[in-house]
Amino acid sequence: MPRPTLCWVAAPGLEGLEPPALAMAAGLDLDQGGALEAAVVTVPEVQAPDKLRARLLGRPVQWLDLAAELGGGGEGHRGQRAAAALSRAAGRASLGTLPPLYSPQPNQRVLVAGQGLAALAAARQAALLGHPVLWALSGDDPAAAGAGEDASQVAGLAAGLPEGIELAPQTELTNLTGAGGSFTAWLKGPQGTARQRFGAVALAPGGAYRAEPAPPGLAPDLSRPLSACQPASLASAQGWRQVAILAGVGQPATAQGFARALATAYALQAQPGVQVTLLFREALVAAPQGERLYRQARQAGVLMARLGDGEPRLADQGRTLVWQDQVLAEDLELAPDVVFLCEETGAPWPGFLDNNLLWPARSRLLPEHARLDGGRTARAGFYVLGALRGTPAGEDRLAEAAAAVHDLHDLLGGGAAPLPAVRTLTCARCLTCVRVCPHGVPEHVEDHIQPAPAACLACGICAAECPAHAIAPPGWSTAELMEGLACGLAAAPAPAMVLMACGQSAMPAFAELSRSGHVWPAGLLVLPLKCAGRVGLELILRVLSLGAEGVLVAGCHEGMCRSVTGNLRARLATGQAAGTLSDLGLGPEAVSFLHMANNQPQALAKAVEAMYARLGAVE
Secondary structure, three states: OOOEEEEOOOOOOOOOOOHHHHHHHOOOEEOOOOOOOEEEEOOOHHHOOHHHHHHHOOOOEEEOOHHHHHOOOOHHHHHHHHHHHHHHHHHHHHOOOOOOEEOOOOOOOEEEEEOOHHHHHHHHHHHHOOOOEEEEOOOOOOOOOOOOOOHHHHHHHHHOOOOOEEEEOOOEEEEEEEEOOEEEEEEEEOOEEEEEEEOEEEEEOOOEEEEOOOOOOOOHHHEEEHHHOOHHHHOOOOOOEEEEEEOOOOOOOOHHHHHHHHHHHHHHHOOOOEEEEEEEOOOOOOOOOHHHHHHHHHHHOOEEEEOOOOOOEEEOOOOEEEEEEOOOOEEEEEOOOEEEEOEEEEOOOOHHHHOOOOOOOHHHHOOOOOOOOOOEOOOOOEEEOHHHOOOOOOHHHHHHHHHHHHHHHHHHHOOOEEOOEEOOOOOOOOOHHHHHOOOOOEEEEOOEEEEOOOOOOOOOHHHHHOOOOOEEOOOOOHHHHHHHHHHHHHHOOOOOEEEEEEOOOHHHHHHHHHHOOOOOOOOEEEEEEOOHHHOOHHHHHHHHHOOOOEEEEEEOOOOOOOOOOHHHHHHHHHHHHHHHHHHOOOOHHHEEEEEOOOOOHHHHHHHHHHHHHHOOOOO
């Protein structure tokens, strides 16, 4: 094993610490400027001097943000915490390996399958960025507009198609496998079916508007589609006009559909003599500016009514809407002058995406997720645009296509990205990694697991679930994590507790408190993670076996995990660990899970304090 060296880079928050003493306490050599086998650096890579980064090129390195882990307190207290953090990093660096890298391929082919504004805009943008594009058209004319689209706008864009776009008229995408950098597509055209390879795929079939069905029994003269709403025509100087907008009462509206309902409600409420009531099942605000629209509508006076199953009920020959207020537990009634029905842009869901062996369910592939906007899906390199996503025609589709192409360009041609490591000698080909990866990275090819070259986000779910420890994101193998935790816990003063912190939520909140001088318990050892999904049952139990008296796992709120299910899997593993401890007659309170956002540092601080109190170790 390589012997790590401590490369001390001074940074705000590290004042008063003695590098030689800390290096000795952590079992590290202190950098003297010579050749290095492996290294622990006290700042993130982007903050390190260029000369140091050049010296460490090709060496196993643990880049810390040491100041973000320490917090306040006296010199002795902070020294103890620094020694434990450096020991944890030293253990990982001693087993560190250099992962294989994905070499950027900016000119890798892109498949655009569909017709209309979204498909046209995606094909144009990708070609302008230098990607060879195959555009599989459902018809013959690239200038054909979809339902609700401006034909002159589409024709204008189609008139100047750049070089690099190959048109495939009357061609249908019938099957698709793989992920970013390694898609295999089956395309059926006039000459038959052909199989081709692509780095990224944008799916944008044509569609149409579908109005939400009116509640059975609603008076027909009351209901109108939302697209027919003209706010100024409803203004009244002769008394109040009551307007109801139904935005997903049979089943929740999409975030895009709900955003359109909010915008219409806000515009109507601004008219004199108009009172708007917005009725919905779920307030989905994941669309761009969705939360802002919701706040604006409420502040303007729009009444919000969340409905339960079977609501609204109808009375007075279908002219009165009735529902139960969930706070008052009383029935409320509204006799509206007009009822607007939310409209969704939609297209038939392609049949090949219903293959549950190759693709996750639609709710997992394309969830209402604030971090999966701009055409992105949970499958890296696969983009759903336009009508199929529910995006309204016009500028929204142009912006969505531009965002998707920008993302795929970064994915295929950005910086070199590490690939997951697969140990083929220990892999049993049980396909667990294929089933659990939300990004479609592992693929079973012939007799081995082959990761898609540009798709891995290092969430660690595959490593947490692999029963043979045969696959892991680079630098996050079980062996590396356990060696680091063993060294860190050995250096941490008792009682020791481990915080497994998601890098998208918990770790930024922890760093904010640390830099503000918050005093963490001396025995609290932080394990920063790319995603809480890296936490599995085995990891929690093994940490406890190393001497930790408590384990707190902190991840994103539901619906906010970058890897869709990483937080849910971590929460499940934490519950399983608590159950195992209970079965063994031990205290299940030694493990806990916290849902949080990166702007909730106080929630994290309270959770740490609460666990220490349960362990009888309040400092």
